[in-house]
Amino acid sequence: MSDSNIIPKWLSVGVIPLFNLFLAFCVSGLFIFLIGENPFKAISVMIKGSFYYPGAIGYTLYYTTNFIFTGLAVALAFHARLFNIGGEGQAYLGGLGVGLMCLIFDQYIAGFLVTILAILGSVIFGAVWGIIPGYLQAKRGSHIVITTIMFNFIAAALMVYLLVNVIIEPGQMSPETRDFATGVGLVQIHMLAKYLGLNVAMSPLNLSFGIALIVSIGFWFLVWRTKFGYEVRSLGHSETSAVYSGIKVSSTIIIVMAISGGLAGLVAVNELLGVHNKLLLGFTAGYGFTGIAVALMGRNHPFGIFLASLLFGALYQGGTELDFEFSSITREMVLLIQGLIILFSGALAYMLNPLVEKIYLKYYGNFNNA
Amino acid sequence: MRKFIQFLTVSIIVFSASVLSADIKPAVIYDMGGKFDKSFNESVYNGAQRFTKETGIKVMEFEVTNEAQREQGMRKMAQRGANVIVCVGFAQADACDKVAKEFPNTKFSIIDVGWLDNSNMRQYVFNEHEGSFLVGALAAMASKTGKVGFVGGMDIPLIRKFACGYVQGAKAVNSKVEVYQNMTGTTPAAWNDPAKGSELAKSQFDRGADVVYAAAGGTGAGVYQAAADSGNLAIGVDSNQNYMHPGTMLTSMLKRVDLATYETFMDVKSGNFSSGVKVLGLAEDGVGWALDEHNESLISDVMKSTINGLSDKVKSGSIKVHDYMSDNNCPS
Numbered sequence: 008m009s010d011s012n013i014i015p016k017w018l019s020v021g022v023i024p025l026f027n028l029f030l031a032f033c034v035s036g037l038f039i040f041l042i043g044e045n046p047f048k049a050i051s052v053m054i055k056g057s058f059y060y061p062g063a064i065g066y067t068l069y070y071t072t073n074f075i076f077t078g079l080a081v082a083l084a085f086h087a088r089l090f091n092i093g094g095e096g097q098a099y100l101g102g103l104g105v106g107l108m109c110l111i112f113d114q115y116i117a118g119f120l121v122t123i124l125a126i127l128g129s130v131i132f133g134a135v136w137g138i139i140p141g142y143l144q145a146k147r148g149s150h151i152v153i154t155t156i157m158f159n160f161i162a163a164a165l166m167v168y169l170l171v172n173v174i175i176e177p178g179q180m181s182p183e184t185r186d187f188a189t190g191v192g193l194v195q196i197h198m199l200a201k202y203l204g205l206n207v208a209m210s211p212l213n214l215s216f217g218i219a220l221i222v223s224i225g226f227w228f229l230v231w232r233t234k235f236g237y238e239v240r241s242l243g244h245s246e247t248s249a250v251y252s253g254i255k256v257s258s259t260i261i262i263v264m265a266i267s268g269g270l271a272g273l274v275a276v277n278e279l280l281g282v283h284n285k286l287l288l289g290f291t292a293g294y295g296f297t298g299i300a301v302a303l304m305g306r307n308h309p310f311g312i313f314l315a316s317l318l319f320g321a322l323y324q325g326g327t328e329l330d331f332e333f334s335s336i337t338r339e340m341v342l343l344i345q346g347l348i349i350l351f352s353g354a355l356a357y358m359l360n361p362l363v364e365k366i367y368l369k370y371y372g373n374f375n376n377a
Numbered sequence: 378m379r380k381f382i383q384f385l386t387v388s389i390i391v392f393s394a395s396v397l398s399a400d401i402k403p404a405v406i407y408d409m410g411g412k413f414d415k416s417f418n419e420s421v422y423n424g425a426q427r428f429t430k431e432t433g434i435k436v437m438e439f440e441v442t443n444e445a446q447r448e449q450g451m452r453k454m455a456q457r458g459a460n461v462i463v464c465v466g467f468a469q470a471d472a473c474d475k476v477a478k479e480f481p482n483t484k485f486s487i488i489d490v491g492w493l494d495n496s497n498m499r500q501y502v503f504n505e506h507e508g509s510f511l512v513g514a515l516a517a518m519a520s521k522t523g524k525v526g527f528v529g530g531m532d533i534p535l536i537r538k539f540a541c542g543y544v545q546g547a548k549a550v551n552s553k554v555e556v557y558q559n560m561t562g563t564t565p566a567a568w569n570d571p572a573k574g575s576e577l578a579k580s581q582f583d584r585g586a587d588v589v590y591a592a593a594g595g596t597g598a599g600v601y602q603a604a605a606d607s608g609n610l611a612i613g614v615d616s617n618q619n620y621m622h623p624g625t626m627l628t629s630m631l632k633r634v635d636l637a638t639y640e641t642f643m644d645v646k647s648g649n650f651s652s653g654v655k656v657l658g659l660a661e662d663g664v665g666w667a668l669d670e671h672n673e674s675l676i677s678d679v680m681k682s683t684i685n686g687l688s689d690k691v692k693s694g695s696i697k698v699h700d701y702m703s704d705n706n707c708p709s
Contacts, residue, residue, distance in 0.1 A: 181468050289565070330439060331453060
């Protein structure tokens with residue numbers, strides 16, 4: 008990915024993404040018009056549905072939290088020029104970490120201690136699921152794209168086996184564990200607000216969002232302010248020069264994949280400790296894959312990832328509202344709109360660059376060169 | 378002044394009329410399969426459609442796409458003034474329970490769940506074993522080889538209940554019948570894997586079975602196709618699926634979730650809603666077998682009279698079909 012050098016940064020990262028978004032909305036609007044609905048009303052429902060209705064912003068930020076974790080996971084690997092497609096499996100295994108810690112300890116020790124152990128468990132289990140492909144890449148030359156994809160399947164199969172045969176709560180139909188003991192888990196924001204005397208609409212938003220923000224700052228510090236981050240970035244720019252400058256390539260790869268997996272594992276904290284309060288099948292719901300698009304759109308920078316996550320969170324939540332509001336807009340239609348936005352702002356992100364460059368040069372070119 | 382009073386009365390009448398007609402706002406939360414799954418969810422959809430057609434009252438609908446949306450959808454419907462919400466399937470039990478407690482003035486109705494306890498909730502349980510018993514008897518009578526098959530979806534007690542009733546029915550008309558049983562899988566993906574369904578059916582045909590009953594949601598389509606391709610017979614489930622392959626669909630085991638949906642809405646509309654567990658079996662027409670123009674050539678008069686005889690005996694209680702879920706066991 009290379010940003011244009013001709014146009015200034017505020018144009019390339021500020022204005023062009025907005026243009027892309029606008030184009031995506033235009034094409035979506037066309038489809039909404041074709042099925043006989045008013046596109047302006049639909050877009051307004053989508054925006055109100057993600058930020059304005061009671062509880063809407065809570066849901067948006069709840070989805071955002073998941074995307075920040077998976078987006079950062081993919082972005083860190085990108086900095087070392089590793090394509091970690093295994094976020095889904097790493098998040099899933101993170102869930103196993105959370106589940107095991109809670110199920111083993113919640114009868115014996117205090118809730119907040121269990122919660123801390125469970126958070127650690129999610130990071131460690133996710134990290135292990137990243138380390139193995141990392142090791143295979145570093146020491147055996149197995150391509151990380153292939154291994155991480157395969158590890159998603161292994162994670163899914165493992166979780167199915169465990170949830171169906173081993174840790175299922177006996178005597179019920181759904182493959183789920185028993186509920187974690189009361190006192191285990193992260194408090195939801197609306198409960199916290201109630202405690203402080205504020206009335207906030209109910210939503211699954213919980214303290215994990217705070218963890219996501221802290222982790223984002225930590226990510227920035229790690230990548231741009233530490234020796235390790237420098238090594239990661241130089242490895243990403245050129246492996247041969249990294250070797251030449253004395254960077255241990257294989258151990259860097261393994262550590263990067265460990266941190267990446269650990270970040271993805273934190274999705275389980277938001278989902279299981281924050282919302283479901285038990286381990287259940289399929290809680291990752293594709294967040295790991297969406298994380299790839301989030302990292303691409305966010306240009307691998309935590310602030311960009313935050314904005315991209317917010318956009319995707321709004322798309323998920325606003326899409327749900329669309330489905331509610333219009334009987335003719337089904338969830339497949341919502342998927343189409345989400346797909347168009349990803350297409351225009353992800354895959355076609357640089358489509359407008361030549362045009363903008365031309366216009367920019369026409370009006371400001373001489374001035375700049377002078 | 379008189380004009381004003383006239384206007385006032387008219388507007389009051391119009392207003393109160395509109396309040397009355399807006400009295401019932403029904404809603405359905407479909408589960409992950411989506412409302413057009415040709416099976417379970419679609420049957421609920423058909424029940425809702427029937428209600429809309431007969432009363433002109435629109436039903437609010439929502440299809441969930443991830444776990445968190447179940448609760449969100451139900452709460453949203455309740456907040457929007459829905460006064461009766463149908464929760465579709467056991468996977469929604471937790472969410473439905475939670476939201477029902479939050480909105481004590483909203484009525485809830487949940488299908489395939491019988492273990493919750495809310496004063497504003499009606500729970501529907503179906504005697505699938507009774508319906509499966511009848512189609513099992515039909516299968517054994519239609520079979521020339523004396524071997525019949527069963528393909529289940531996800532391996533859960535509910536589906537074993539189907540299988541258990543089917544075996545008992547087959548044995549009731551032919552004590553020497555052999556029944557092959559396979560489950561498609563252990564995850565929700567097993568509800569929608571027609572390729573695997575087709576493979577399982579073929580392997581049962583290879584072992585000599587010539588009638589196969591599929592209780593597997595969308596997976597069933599593969600089973601029916603395999604039967605049609607090889608000239609064997611298949612039995613559908615939940616909705617009447619006879620039309621899918623006329624001539625090779627022996628019958629379908631009907632589970633009237635549409636009836637449950639329709640009945641819930643109608644009861645709320647007429648003010649007769651009652652909470653508690655409702656068990657719908659053969660006697661209540663909650664389950665049954667399908668006979669229509671697509672399969673009448675396959676069903677002889679002898680078969681018809683035998684099945685009706687068995688059906689009467691089950692209804693009167695002189696035949697007791699064992700329910701797998703009562704003790705997680707199937708007598709062989």
